[in-house]
Amino acid sequence: MGVYLPVGPQHPIHPEATLIKLKIEGEYVVDADIDASFVHRGIEKALERKTYIQGLFLAERICGICNAAHTICYSINIESLAGIEAPKRAQWLRLIVEELARVSSHLLWLGLLAHSIGFESLFMLAFRDREAVLDLMEGITGGRVTTGYNVIGGVRRDIDAAMAHKIKSSLTQLKERVLKYKRLLGEDPIVRARTVGVGYLSSSEAKELLAVGPVARASGVSYDIRVDDPYLVHEEVPFNPVVYDTCDAWGRAMVRVDEILESIGMVTYALDNIPSGEIRARIPQFFKPPPGENIARVEAPRGELLHYVRSDGTDKPYRYKVRTPTLANLAAVIAMLRSHGGKVVHIADVPVIFGSIDPCICCTARVLVVDEKGSARETSLDDLSARRRAR
Amino acid sequence: MIPKLLQVFVYPGILYMVTLAFFLEWLDRKFVARLQNRVGPHYAGPYGLLQPLADFVKLLTKESTVPSGADGLLFTLCPVTAFIVVTTAVSFVPMTSTRGLLSTEGDVVAVLALITIYLLLVYTAGASSPSRYSLVGAVRAAHMLLGFELPLMLSCLSVVASAGSFKLSEIAAQKVWRVFGLHALGFAIFLIAAEAELDRLPFDIPEAEQEIVSGWLVEYSSWRLALLRLTKDMELLLLSGLATTLFLGGPAGPAPPSAENLLYPLYFLAKTALVVFLLSLIRASSARIRLDQFVTLCWRYLVPASFAYLMLAVWVV
Amino acid sequence: MRNSEPGVEEVVSWLREQLGGALLEAKVTGRRRAFVRVDREHFKAAMIALKELGMDFLEALTGIDEGNNIEVIAHVGRSASIAVKTTVPKEDPRLPSLVYLYPGAEIYEREVWEMLGVVFEGNPRLARTFLPENWPKGVYPLRRDYEPKHPEPLR
Amino acid sequence: MALVLDVLSNLLRKRATVLYPEERREEPGTFRGVLGFDRNLCVGCGLCWRACPASAIEASKDERGARPLFRLEKCIYCYLCVEVCPRKAIKASTQRAPVVDDKSRLKVG
Numbered sequence: 001m002g003v004y005l006p007v008g009p010q011h012p013i014h015p016e017a018t019l020i021k022l023k024i025e026g027e028y029v030v031d032a033d034i035d036a037s038f039v040h041r042g043i044e045k046a047l048e049r050k051t052y053i054q055g056l057f058l059a060e061r062i063c064g065i066c067n068a069a070h071t072i073c074y075s076i077n078i079e080s081l082a083g084i085e086a087p088k089r090a091q092w093l094r095l096i097v098e099e100l101a102r103v104s105s106h107l108l109w110l111g112l113l114a115h116s117i118g119f120e121s122l123f124m125l126a127f128r129d130r131e132a133v134l135d136l137m138e139g140i141t142g143g144r145v146t147t148g149y150n151v152i153g154g155v156r157r158d159i160d161a162a163m164a165h166k167i168k169s170s171l172t173q174l175k176e177r178v179l180k181y182k183r184l185l186g187e188d189p190i191v192r193a194r195t196v197g198v199g200y201l202s203s204s205e206a207k208e209l210l211a212v213g214p215v216a217r218a219s220g221v222s223y224d225i226r227v228d229d230p231y232l233v234h235e236e237v238p239f240n241p242v243v244y245d246t247c248d249a250w251g252r253a254m255v256r257v258d259e260i261l262e263s264i265g266m267v268t269y270a271l272d273n274i275p276s277g278e279i280r281a282r283i284p285q286f287f288k289p290p291p292g293e294n295i296a297r298v299e300a301p302r303g304e305l306l307h308y309v310r311s312d313g314t315d316k317p318y319r320y321k322v323r324t325p326t327l328a329n330l331a332a333v334i335a336m337l338r339s340h341g342g343k344v345v346h347i348a349d350v351p352v353i354f355g356s357i358d359p360c361i362c363c364t365a366r367v368l369v370v371d372e373k374g375s376a377r378e379t380s381l382d383d384l385s386a387r388r389r390a391r
Numbered sequence: 392m393i394p395k396l397l398q399v400f401v402y403p404g405i406l407y408m409v410t411l412a413f414f415l416e417w418l419d420r421k422f423v424a425r426l427q428n429r430v431g432p433h434y435a436g437p438y439g440l441l442q443p444l445a446d447f448v449k450l451l452t453k454e455s456t457v458p459s460g461a462d463g464l465l466f467t468l469c470p471v472t473a474f475i476v477v478t479t480a481v482s483f484v485p486m487t488s489t490r491g492l493l494s495t496e497g498d499v500v501a502v503l504a505l506i507t508i509y510l511l512l513v514y515t516a517g518a519s520s521p522s523r524y525s526l527v528g529a530v531r532a533a534h535m536l537l538g539f540e541l542p543l544m545l546s547c548l549s550v551v552a553s554a555g556s557f558k559l560s561e562i563a564a565q566k567v568w569r570v571f572g573l574h575a576l577g578f579a580i581f582l583i584a585a586e587a588e589l590d591r592l593p594f595d596i597p598e599a600e601q602e603i604v605s606g607w608l609v610e611y612s613s614w615r616l617a618l619l620r621l622t623k624d625m626e627l628l629l630l631s632g633l634a635t636t637l638f639l640g641g642p643a644g645p646a647p648p649s650a651e652n653l654l655y656p657l658y659f660l661a662k663t664a665l666v667v668f669l670l671s672l673i674r675a676s677s678a679r680i681r682l683d684q685f686v687t688l689c690w691r692y693l694v695p696a697s698f699a700y701l702m703l704a705v706w707v708v
Numbered sequence: 709m710r711n712s713e714p715g716v717e718e719v720v721s722w723l724r725e726q727l728g729g730a731l732l733e734a735k736v737t738g739r740r741r742a743f744v745r746v747d748r749e750h751f752k753a754a755m756i757a758l759k760e761l762g763m764d765f766l767e768a769l770t771g772i773d774e775g776n777n778i779e780v781i782a783h784v785g786r787s788a789s790i791a792v793k794t795t796v797p798k799e800d801p802r803l804p805s806l807v808y809l810y811p812g813a814e815i816y817e818r819e820v821w822e823m824l825g826v827v828f829e830g831n832p833r834l835a836r837t838f839l840p841e842n843w844p845k846g847v848y849p850l851r852r853d854y855e856p857k858h859p860e861p862l863r
Numbered sequence: 864m865a866l867v868l869d870v871l872s873n874l875l876r877k878r879a880t881v882l883y884p885e886e887r888r889e890e891p892g893t894f895r896g897v898l899g900f901d902r903n904l905c906v907g908c909g910l911c912w913r914a915c916p917a918s919a920i921e922a923s924k925d926e927r928g929a930r931p932l933f934r935l936e937k938c939i940y941c942y943l944c945v946e947v948c949p950r951k952a953i954k955a956s957t958q959r960a961p962v963v964d965d966k967s968r969l970k971v972g
Binding site for chain 2: 027114117118119120121122124125128188190191193194346347348349
Binding site: 034045208210211294295306323 | 713737738740741743764765766767768770772773781783786787788789791810811812813814815816819835836837849850854856
């Protein structure tokens with residue numbers, strides 16, 4: 001008979017609006033299920049009602065942190081649907097902004113990991129160092145997080161020499177900091193005690209449960225869209241994907257920290273070898289792509305992101321499907337939360353495990369929340385507590 | 392009679408202890424903030440000095456609720472008794488001169504006993520409120536009690552053994568610094584056990600925000616919560632004062648006999664601030680360990696080390 | 709080091725060989741993109757054939773409401789992305805579940821079931837995940853006939 | 864414990880936090896800010912309120928004919944209207960959105 005402990009949507013510290021229903025016996029978690037129904041915004045339904053150009057700014061707001069990934073995926077999707085080719089320089093600029101967004105997203109995650117194991121100082125320091133990257137993003141694109149940088153046909157602003165120099169200098173400083181964090185993750189006895197062996201996902205389980213991104217790469221599955229299905233100029237920018245096989249939260253932490261270093265290297269390389277030229281291909285005012293369908297895949301910081309569009313010749317998409325990395329990792333995290341196969345999961349590990357997939361539930365929940373019966377909101381709260389008492 | 396009452400309630404008494412407790416909390420928060428490259432309390436009073444007092448008063452203005460299903464009497468009694476218990480323990484610590492407000496034979500044992508009673512009150516406070524989180528927090532607090540209790544007591548007793556007396560005032564009168572050489576081990580054990588007893592990082596398991604909201608404190612509000620937080624500050628004063636008396640040679644320092652009762656409190660303040668600095672440093676540079684890891688840490692390392700220190704203190708020093 | 713997965717042409721020719729006539733339509737639309745259509749009965753056979761070929765990663769399940777029937781697309785493959793399309797009449801929206809082939813597909817099937825009403829037989833837990841608790845039964849938001857009301861403010 | 868030295872080094876470093884009302888963060892000056900609007904350049908063609916994804920531009924009239932009315936509380940600063948306006952009547956700026964208590968001050972143009 002387990003006790004049902006909700007790590008609920010309104011949990012003050014829990015980063016995401018999800019209800020994790022834990023069945024616990026003593027300190028051990030026996031079963032878990034996830035209810036992500038608290039922040040649905042109906043992006044897919046709304047996209048069917050907006051023109052392609054307007055839809056870009058809605059797609060951009062699917063996720064706060066990985067918005068460069070969503071805008072690039074959306075632009076590439078519509079460009080290949082309509083047969084437009086973004087100029088070379090634009091693709092290099094997109095790659096730079098995407099890798100910078102990855103650095104800022106991974107640094108944010110590092111802070112959240114520190115917070116979930118109670119490491120207040122690392123949380124503060126990681127967020128302080130992230131400020132430098134956010135200032136760079138505001139310098140290049142005009143927005144700290146919602147960049148509005150990628151548009152169908154290219155990018156909106158160019159990077160001049162002064163900006164390039166500023167990027168390189170602040171990234172070199174950031175690199176020392178990240179190397180220090182990497183050594184910290186490797187050496188600090190308490191951090192290791194809280195992450196090594198926690199949230200175990202064997203590589204066969206990772207393959208079966210279709211895990212993506214750092215979660216898969218930490219379990220020995222070498223799967224990175226930038227290598228397997230390059231979409232920008234990834235062939236010309238040298239980088240080696242990061243794969244660990246420790247299959248636990250510590251492995252995921254090391255994968256993300258190494259990816260920050262990889263991304264810094266890519267951005268510096270890209271800044272030195274960027275070709276000159278146009279940065280934006282003009283598209284007609286009332287843009288109507290030919291009927292057809294198209295798939296675009298991008299390696300978002302959290303994993304592989306898929307956009308699918310079906311157009312019927314009008315200026316609005318007939319159907320626009322977004323499958324975000326967190327949705328793919330949900331099945332994997334439910335499996336990780338259960339104590340199975342000799343691996344015991346403590347209540348203290350739940351935030352670490354759930355945080356280790358870097359959940360972005362706002363991405364995952366995308367359908368409109370509409371109250372059919374006007375005052376439904378009030379009844380559901382009583383209904384919620386009534387059901388809890390009944391359980 | 393009046394000066395005695397004045398002494399108990401104002402100078403070395405409760406009012407002075409409470410201001411000292413608030414000051415130490417400010418020092419700790421300001422110092423951890425500086426370590427994390429932040430500013431810390433800044434707006435209430437000069438350099439944020441009145442911030443702890445502001446928090447206390449703000450909590451008093453909040454509406455006080457007792458959750459349905461909670462054991463009303465126990466729910467209210469626990470904060471009050473906890474405060475009384477810790478205040479009596481603090482009054483043993485010699486703060487203004489080598490003799491505390493209260494001083495009897497064997498008051499080291501009395502202080503340790505009062506600390507244990509406080510910890511049992513923490514458990515009853517958590518168990519008396521119906522929320523699941525406070526229940527888990529209370530059980531964790533009790534569980535931890537088994538871990539750090541023994542090392543705390545053993546390190547105190549080792550100092551008593553090397554000082555040859557159970558009276559705090561006599562230990563303080565010896566003015567012996569027990570931090571260098573072999574005693575560094577005892578001091579380290581005491582600091583770690585104190586950090587655990589104060590429920591501070593890396594041992595804030597009973598109040599782990601990320602897992603069980605705020606553990607056994609979750610149902611408390613307004614004046615009860617204010618009292619509990621004040622008790623935690625008093626506990627910080629108690630343990631750092633104890634560390635000063637036992638390991639840093641009490642409030643004594645080079646001072647002409649005439650200006651003694653003026654300089655001793657300042658020495659006490661400086662040494663306690665040093666201890667709080669060390670505690671904050673531990674807090675600012677470590678993550679939280681899990682309950683089972685904490686118990687193994689205690690029984691595999693702390694307890695044998697404190698036994699070894701006891702042996703050394705008795706024979707060698 | 710690229711994944712050891714077969715190229716697009718190889719996959720399409722393998723499917724043509726395995727399914728023969730059942731493969732209604734197959735077109736390669738890019739270096740690593742292919743769209744394949746099968747009818748409902750052979751959807752399971754097509755997925756098994758792909759799994760035997762070594763495509764062990766199901767990316768997503770897309771549901772599209774096309775008036776009187778619903779099209780379900782299974783995106784398979786790590787480097788080449790193969791889209792296996794099949795249509796299901798709206799009156800009887802049933803499909804065999806893919807959970808025994810890809811255990812992780814349970815969450816995708818729950819989403820398509822919740823949004824479009826396609827029942828995946830054999831899925832162990834077709835539970836509500838993304839819609840709120842008080843969502844009326846039988847209302848599928850992603851269907852074309854569903855008109856969302858602009859949510860009025862609570863007060 | 865490995866962070867001890869790094870944490871101690873912070874004692875010597877200047878604080879990272881900015882005390883907001885007194886001090887201000889120095890901005891790179893490229894922020895996509897509040898819109899400006901020049902009535903004489905505008906011919907009332909209506910391209911801007913058709914293009915706006917957040918329908919933050921209302922088609923309104925004044926004595927000189929049709930003209931857009933920008934509602935800053937709905938605007939998402941995507942600058943589509945700035946790009947689409949044939950007469951360049953809508954101006955970009957780096958000024959941050961104002962914090963106001965009455966909505967009427969959020970109308971531009």
